[in-house]
Amino acid sequence: xxxxxxxxxxxxxxxxxxxxxxxxxxxxxxxxxxxxxxxxxxxxxxxxxxxxxxxxxxxxxxxxxxxxxxxxxxxxxxxxxxxxxxxxxxxxxxxxxxxxxxxxxxxxxxxxxxxxxxxxxxxxxxxxxxxxxxxxxxxxxxxxxxxxxxxxxxxxxxxxxxxxxxxxxxxxxxxxxxxxxxxxxxxxxxxxxxxxxxxxxxxxxxxxxxxxxxxxxxxxxxxxxxxxxxxxxxxxxxxxxxxxxxxxxxxxxxxxxxxxxxxxxxxxxxxxxxxxxxxxxxxxxxxxxxxxxxxx
Amino acid sequence: xxxxxxxxxxxxxxxxxxxxxxxxxxxxxxxxxxxxxxxxxxxxxxxxxxxxxxxxxxxxxxxxxxxxxxxxxxxxxxxxxxxxxxxxxxxxxxxxxxxxxxxxxxxxxxxxxxxxxxxxxxxxxxxxxxxxxxxxxxxxxxxxxxxxxxxxxxxxxxxxxxxxxxxxxxxxxxxxxxxxxxxxxxxxxxxxxxxxxxxxxxxxxxxxxxxxxxxxxxxxxxxxxxxxxxxxxxxxxxxxxxxxxxxxxxxxxxxxxxxxxxxxxxxxxxxxxxxxxxxxxxxxxxxxxxxxxxxxxxxxxxxxxxxxxxxxxxxxxxxxxxxxxxxxxxxxxxxxxxxxxxxxxxxxxxxxxxxxxxxx
Numbered sequence: 192x193x194x195x196x197x198x199x200x201x202x203x204x205x206x207x208x209x210x211x212x213x214x215x216x217x218x219x220x221x222x223x224x225x226x227x228x229x230x231x232x233x234x235x236x237x238x239x240x241x242x243x244x245x246x247x248x249x250x251x252x253x254x255x256x257x258x259x260x261x262x263x264x265x266x267x268x269x270x271x272x273x274x275x276x277x278x279x280x281x282x283x284x285x286x287x288x289x290x291x292x293x294x295x296x297x298x299x300x301x302x303x304x305x306x307x308x309x310x311x312x313x314x315x316x317x318x319x320x321x322x323x324x325x326x327x328x329x330x331x332x333x334x335x336x337x338x339x340x341x342x343x344x345x346x347x348x349x350x351x352x353x354x355x356x357x358x359x360x361x362x363x364x365x366x367x368x369x370x371x372x373x374x375x376x377x378x379x380x381x382x383x384x385x386x387x388x389x390x391x392x393x394x395x396x397x398x399x400x401x402x403x404x405x406x407x408x409x410x411x412x413x414x415x416x417x418x419x420x421x422x423x424x425x426x427x428x429x430x431x432x433x434x435x436x437x438x439x440x441x442x443x444x445x446x447x448x449x450x451x452x453x454x455x456x457x458x459x460x461x462x463x464x465x466x467x468x469x470x471x472x473x474x475x476x477x478x479x480x481x482x483x484x485x486x487x
Numbered sequence: 488x489x490x491x492x493x494x495x496x497x498x499x500x501x502x503x504x505x506x507x508x509x510x511x512x513x514x515x516x517x518x519x520x521x522x523x524x525x526x527x528x529x530x531x532x533x534x535x536x537x538x539x540x541x542x543x544x545x546x547x548x549x550x551x552x553x554x555x556x557x558x559x560x561x562x563x564x565x566x567x568x569x570x571x572x573x574x575x576x577x578x579x580x581x582x583x584x585x586x587x588x589x590x591x592x593x594x595x596x597x598x599x600x601x602x603x604x605x606x607x608x609x610x611x612x613x614x615x616x617x618x619x620x621x622x623x624x625x626x627x628x629x630x631x632x633x634x635x636x637x638x639x640x641x642x643x644x645x646x647x648x649x650x651x652x653x654x655x656x657x658x659x660x661x662x663x664x665x666x667x668x669x670x671x672x673x674x675x676x677x678x679x680x681x682x683x684x685x686x687x688x689x690x691x692x693x694x695x696x697x698x699x700x701x702x703x704x705x706x707x708x709x710x711x712x713x714x715x716x717x718x719x720x721x722x723x724x725x726x727x728x729x730x731x732x733x734x735x736x737x738x739x740x741x742x743x744x745x746x747x748x749x750x751x752x753x754x755x756x757x758x759x760x761x762x763x764x765x766x767x768x769x770x771x772x773x774x775x776x777x778x779x780x781x782x783x784x785x786x787x788x789x790x791x792x793x794x795x796x797x798x799x800x801x802x803x804x805x806x807x808x809x810x811x812x813x814x815x816x817x818x819x820x821x822x823x824x825x826x827x828x829x830x831x832x833x834x835x836x837x838x839x840x841x842x843x844x845x846x847x
Contacts, residue, residue: 386539387572389560391633392589401585405576 224458225249232452253459263443263460267467270440273354274422277361278369281418282411284362285369289410290403292370293377300378307370315364319431322360326350326432352434360428365421369414376410377403412479416472423468440464488551490515490673491536491641496545498531498697505531506542507697513641513675518667520676522684523694524720529677532694533643536675537566549640560589565634566643569650571626573618579629580605580614586637604632607666624655628662635670644676648683660686681721685709693717709767714845718765725766725812729844734758738839746807749784750839762846770841771814773802775827777834785836788812790827800826804835 227235227250239248257263292303310318325332333350340346350356380403388398426441433439440460447457491513498506506528513519521529534540536547538559547554554562565586573582583604587597605611608628618626627647634642647663648656664687667674678684684691685705692702693716701713712718719726732748733740739753741764751764779785788806802814814835827833 381570381572383568383570383572384574386537387566387568387574388585389539390537390564390566391586392560392637393585394560397589402574 220458220461224253224455224462225251226455227252228453228455232454234454250455253453253455256456257459257463266438266440266443267463270423271467271471273358273361273439274419276358277365277422278415278419280358280362281365281369282414285366285373285414286407286411289370289373289377292374293380304371304374307367307374310367316427316431318364319360319428322356322363323351323431326356326359351432352437354433354437356432357429357437357439360432361422361425364425364428365418368417368421372413372417373407373410376407376413380406408479412476415475420468420472423464489513489548490517490550491675492548492551493532493536494546494548496532496535496542496547498528498535498540498542504697506535508545509694509697509699510545511692511699511702513673515673516671518664518674518676518687518689520678520684520688520691521694522678522681522691522720524679527694528697529679529694530645533566533645533675533677536641537564537643538562563640564643565637565639565641566645567630567634567647569646571618571630571647571650573626573629573633575618577617578614579610579616579618579621582618582629583633583636585633590637600636604636607669608632623651624659627651627659631663631666635666635672638670639672641673641675644674646678647676649678649680656683663687685721693720695720711843712765712845715763715765718763718843718845723768723813725764725768725771727764727766727810727812729762729764731756731758731760731762731844739844741844743807743810746786746810749842750782751842751844752840754844756844756846760846762844764842765845766812766837766842768801768813768815769799771812771835771837773804773814773816773827773833773835775831775833777836779836780838782839783836784839784842785834786812787832787834790829790831790833792829793827795826802827802833804833806835 222237223234226237227248229235235248237248238245288307292300292307295303324330327333328349328351336350337347340348384402384406385398388402393401424441424444426439426445429437429439429442430445433442444457444460444464447453447460451457489512493509493511493513496506496509497504509528509532521532523529531540535542536554538554538557541555549557549562549564574585577585580601583601584597587600592600601614602611605614608631610625610628610632613621613625613629618629621629627650630647644663648659651659660683663674676684676687685708688705690703691705691708693700693708695716701708701717703711708717709721712721712724715726718724727743727746729741729743729749729751731739732742734753734757737753739751739756741749741751743749743764749764756762777785786806788804790802791805791811792803794801798818800816800818802816804812804814806812812835
């Protein structure tokens, strides 16, 4: 009895916190997606009273709207592509970086990790606006790029307000989330394993693909989860850098709530996004789990 | 021609000289041991032979070919690591197949060799397990099988038994000797455990401070240590300061302060030289009363202290004026052996050629 009391005393507050600020809001949103929009925004009442008494005022209209126009599905697919491309390039850049940090002398490692997370110390929005300036037509970066492309008779290209700008900034924003789990994994590898592999005849390439890479798979999975899922719902980056062509599903959800004032449809989009992310990540985890079975 | 010839190898790390001009020749089929305390350079030397490290000067020739020009992964040398370094994401069979895959052996050959290897190390039913599911002894055998499956010219073993408990270690020592005999591959074995070195090796190089102190067969290392370090490091040994007072052709007389004159075998020292008398405790006879034989040194003393070890009792006997000599008495008598008590008068004796005079 006393033991249980102590257990609840410690785990109670966080559980309560999650119930109040996560479980209940999620339920409210699920319910909202089945309700009608209010006349002036907001939500229509759940119960309607008329002569025959009170009855539920719920509808599947929001979901029907989603499937009635392909433009919404296309926005989902586009968001998915952005997230995949972002995750792919994050992995491509983060892996060598994490490996470099993990293999450098231990006295420099903490400093290098600090440098990776240093951008977190300045405001997220300010960093995105910095990209706006960097990619703007007047910037030195744009001028240099267009000057280079001009040699081959291409361009000038516009960088700002394009999908390219959005993905470029997403990679920048998400890169540390890929580096950190990879580093945490790679740093724990026993260097004797690489010695053993070399001793048994493996060249550098084989040592990487046969030993380092398979052992780092849990770190890769963690990094993908940390990069891919947040990108699906992000709206600030496409809002600022994407223009009309670079819009993502997060922008539409924001629009439905704040501009169109169609809360049920916004909620339905949110629910669809959550379910979609769960299916993708759950499916990937299942495949990864089956592959990695028996690994220590 | 020697299998491996090591000439004047020097390896420095900053100010510290880990290996200081080591030369040795290792013959094909030999079980060769590098023995020494930690930091003596034995592991550094092993890593240079494997190719994980390179010497600043000197050369190593394998079958007459300079090893410096051969990349570590191309050397016909495999290593058994102290931590075993088994690949945790591969099954036992995949671990053993690794070196075969690296040299692109055919599928049938791989299957056959892996099956044979698993049988050789008595793990035929463990091929599908992961290293994390095996006991320490089993992991050790997988590491051996993996290093041997490619039939290397030379197998390096870096303290391979250090992580095992004593009973298992003794069993694995026997297995190692048999395995080496069976496969006929040259072993270079690194250890700091002198009993292991004596039990396993054809020849031992005793190393200290980056140098080879003595290189010889186990019995010669034990019976005729070349200097104070070897005498002290290998087994236990009475080391008594002495000065040569008479140097004969084969025999010599040593003067020991507080004890008097002692006869010893003359390794070639001349009169007046100072040094030490090295005398193994098990070569000293001890008893309440002893009839001294010919050619024996004989002293009367008292039991200063003793250690009961079960199979033997070690007595520290005080003779003369404060000279302590350790003597070993096997508890071989039937029934409960009578143990001499502290303070009991005893006599000790040893043949003159049991002691070795070491100058310096």
